[in-house]
Amino acid sequence: MSLSGQYDDNNIFAKIIRGEVPAVKVYEDEAVLAFMDVFPQSKGHCLVISKTAKARNLLEIDGQALGAIMVAVQRLAKAVTTALNPDGVVITQFNGAPAGQTVFHLHVHIIPRYEGVALAGHGHGNMADMAELKMLAAQIAAAL
Numbered sequence: 001m002s003l004s005g006q007y008d009d010n011n012i013f014a015k016i017i018r019g020e021v022p023a024v025k026v027y028e029d030e031a032v033l034a035f036m037d038v039f040p041q042s043k044g045h046c047l048v049i050s051k052t053a054k055a056r057n058l059l060e061i062d063g064q065a066l067g068a069i070m071v072a073v074q075r076l077a078k079a080v081t082t083a084l085n086p087d088g089v090v091i092t093q094f095n096g097a098p099a100g101q102t103v104f105h106l107h108v109h110i111i112p113r114y115e116g117v118a119l120a121g122h123g124h125g126n127m128a129d130m131a132e133l134k135m136l137a138a139q140i141a142a143a144l
């Protein structure tokens with residue numbers, strides 16, 4: 001999918017926002033939702049999305065909704081750091097399929113890095129163990 005096109009109301013993250021598909025949530029308010037990536041590239045990999053903006057990518061979103069996402073990203077990055085003590089944190093965001101985007105509802109990745117631990121490939125991670133994902137989410141939420 002290229003940069004131009006229509007927002008699809010049935011993308012997987014829209015379904016998560018509507019509660020039609022389950023997600024392991026870390027934080028939620030009226031503007032944003034943070035939840036665990038189900039195919040994590042590292043321990044604690046989570047995602048932040050807007051609940052209000054129907055934007056497929058960074059180019060389409062209004063500044064206010066983007067601001068809410070980025071404030072939440074910083075909060076989550078700090079909480080992940082407190083909870084999991086990584087050696088680094090990568091923040092990524094992809095626009096358009098050729099750039100690596102696979103879900104077309106704008107989202108920002110928070111990916112903790114641990115010294116000497118290789119990342120699973122983007123889009124090639126194994127599905128997480130749900131019990132472990134819930135435990136990690138609870139640890140991160142407790143550090144918010």
Ligand code: 5GP
Nearest residue numbers: 012023036037038039094100101102103123
């Ligand atoms: P993108 O490739 O678009 O930057 O990132 C999409 C992310 O969403 C990937 O990291 C992928 O693992 C994650 N993902 C895909 N489907 C689901 C899902 O159903 N639930 C959750 N929690 N994450 C998903």
